[in-house]
Amino acid sequence: MIELRHLTKSYGKGTHITTALNELDLSVEKGEIFGVIGHSGAGKSTLIRCINLLERPTSGEVWVDGVNLTALNTKALQTERRKIGMIFQHFNLLSSATVYDNIAFPLRLIHTSKSSIEKKVNELLALVGLQDHSDKYPAQLSGGQKQRVGIARALASEPEVLLCDEATSALDPQTTDSILKLLLDINKRFNLTIVLITHEMHVIQSICDRVAVIHQGGIVEQGAVTDVFLKPKHVVTRDFIRGESDNSELFKQAMSGDYPLKSQVLKITYLGGKTYESILSKTVRETGVDFAILQGTISTIKDTPYGQLVVRFEGDPEDIVVTKDRLIQQGLEVEVMG
Amino acid sequence: MGGLDFSLIDWKEIATAILDTLKMLGASAIFTIILGLPLGIILYLASRSSSRRVNSVYVVLSFVVNILRSVPFIILIVAMIPITREIVGVSFGVLGTIPPLVVGAAPFFARLVETSLSEVDRGVIEAAEGMGASTQQIILRVLLPEARPGLFAAMTITIITLVSYTAMSGQVGGGGLGDLAIRYGYFRYEKEVMIIAVVLIVILVQFLQMAGDRLVRHFTRK
Incomplete structure (x- = not known):
């Protein structure tokens, strides 16, 4: 046009x-x-x-x-x-x-x-x-x-x-x-x-x-x-x-805390209908890891709902890897942050 | 004050003077607007054009306008005698004063028009351009309506300036109230006629200003 x-x-x-x-x-x-x-x-x-x-x-x-x-x-x-x-x-x-x-x-x-x-x-x-x-x-x-x-x-x-x-x-x-x-x-x-x-x-x-x-x-x-x-x-x-959502300071604080060694921070992004599904809680129940949400947004882009969470997983490193793979299998996007 | 005697005044002469003033004023105001408004629009458009050739038109026009505005009116009347005779056939009387009055006032009015137009919001003109308006449509449908209050104020100022110009037209036997005041009061020391003429001029100016202000207020939307 x-x-x-x-x-x-x-x-x-x-x-x-x-x-x-x-x-x-x-x-x-x-x-x-x-x-x-x-x-x-x-x-x-x-x-x-x-x-x-x-x-x-x-x-x-x-x-x-x-x-x-x-x-x-x-x-x-x-x-x-x-x-x-x-x-x-x-x-x-x-x-x-x-x-x-x-x-x-x-x-x-x-x-x-x-x-x-x-x-x-x-x-x-x-x-x-x-x-x-x-x-x-x-x-x-x-x-x-x-x-x-x-x-x-x-x-x-x-x-x-x-x-x-x-x-x-x-x-x-x-x-x-x-x-x-x-x-x-x-x-x-x-x-x-x-x-x-x-x-x-x-x-x-x-x-x-x-x-x-x-x-x-x-x-x-x-x-x-x-x-x-x-x-x-x-x-x-x-x-x-x-x-748009300036909480980077807050995020830095959350990241710099004194945490157990066996933990990993992931950024999880999900879009559309997946926003309303209980994927995260089901997955951790199965793999047995714990998590804390450090930062998160759930909103819409035009008509599309989306969520973006920064989550710290704690537990056996192997279990964390399995958790990550399962989340990806279910269509979420996962990015390792540290 | 002592010795002011209004009983000897020739009221007929005053009536003629009033009529002459109104004739000069009416005719010169009409031609001043007819010539000055387009000239002001041209000045405005030429000053804003991006073309270098049009800009040079502005420089020339602007220079001419400035010259005409700087020549003292009394000199303009005398200097214009041959041209005046060419245009209206005579160089004296009510008719003979009209060309110099117009030439003296039109450039002044054109400048005021240019100023009023340049106060129109640039964004509104741009919006009209964006809607596909031609230059003519922008002038008629945007610039003039938007500048209307300013244009009426400019007309008021110009016509009042013309009132004082008509007073000088006595030099070419133009007649009118100003001429009367100068002839009786200044040359003959007959204060009575002068006072009456001046009072009448004051009333005329007051009336013009009030009428102008009303028009301005009526069309102001801001």
Whole structure:
């Protein structure tokens, strides 16, 4: 659906060149929610703004729905842009127009008839739950309501793609969750491809199918959220995930304790239905080793439940090896930590 | 004060002066807006363009605007006499004052327009661009509506400036209240007419400012 090829964007000239994106390649499938995560200054904002050419790349190509946007003239680009909706961190609504007129804005650009505008806008107002606010001005709305107007406006031209530029970064946690839920809902309902950028792992974990980690203008790691999240490879990715549940100090304490020699620490990861099975307790009952949980998370990634436990096993070394093998046989992932 | 005698005042002359002032003001305000608004929009767009050629247009336009704004109005009137005659056929009277008034005020108004437009949130313009709006649509549907309160404030300031400019138009026999005040009060020491003319000008300015403020308030949504 979206393909970025060798995208480079640099600012300035001569000796003062700063490169925001460096030969970046990325492809997003139709119907998926693709997240790009990175620290501020990593280039993620430039990246998303290059997709609808609000920012023109210095070199490289941008393909959306089979069209090379970078090769189009102004007029053709304007037409293609209608297939790409966008929402923003600061909403960017017209302050001089009502909620209704803001949502009608993209339709009026293409001279839609009054009656079809009315039908469409009312539909969208219902979708985002703002039926009672259609005559209000943005200044009279809360942040979450403003973003709902932004989403409705972005959907008015029935786009193929929705770009979310830090769409929840200015919202409080509860409002963030309600907006994420709405995004997930429209993704499913319209099979809408969504690309979002964020600096919050929580956002990625809640709704994304795939994720790319951007660092210094390049993508350092990408893949299914479950893979990247549970088995982060790059140090930046680990930073983001650790930031999400920062108990590394606690973990160090647990690891440095004075324990019997006959013990081993394993990291056990399980995914999907296995999260709810009593695999661990059954296995240790059979092998006769004891265990202590040093650290653990049980949560969901999008709709997939997962668990990740750091467990210290105590007992006969051979029994511990058997325990480990049995856990692996039953489909858990086990990593030896020490 | 002693010796103020209002009984000898020719009220008919004052009525004519009021009418002349309003005519000059009305006509020059309309043309100032017609010329100054697009000029302000062009200044705004040219200053933000990424094309170097358009940027040089800005430099030239900006320079011309600055020159016109720095020439004292009284000199502008005299300097423009041949051009004025070319445009309206005469270089005196109410009609003869309108071209210099417009040339004096339009660049001023254009600068105020440019400032109001540059206060429009950059993000909103970008959002419209992202929705496939053309430059024309961005001007008509985003920039002008969003800048509306600022534009009405700019019009108010410009029209009030025009009121004081009309006072100088006596130099080309333009007539009006300001001219009356100068002729009677300054040249003939007849304070009564001068006082009345000045009071009327004050009332006019007060009224314009109030009307302008109301419009600004009416369209402010923030």
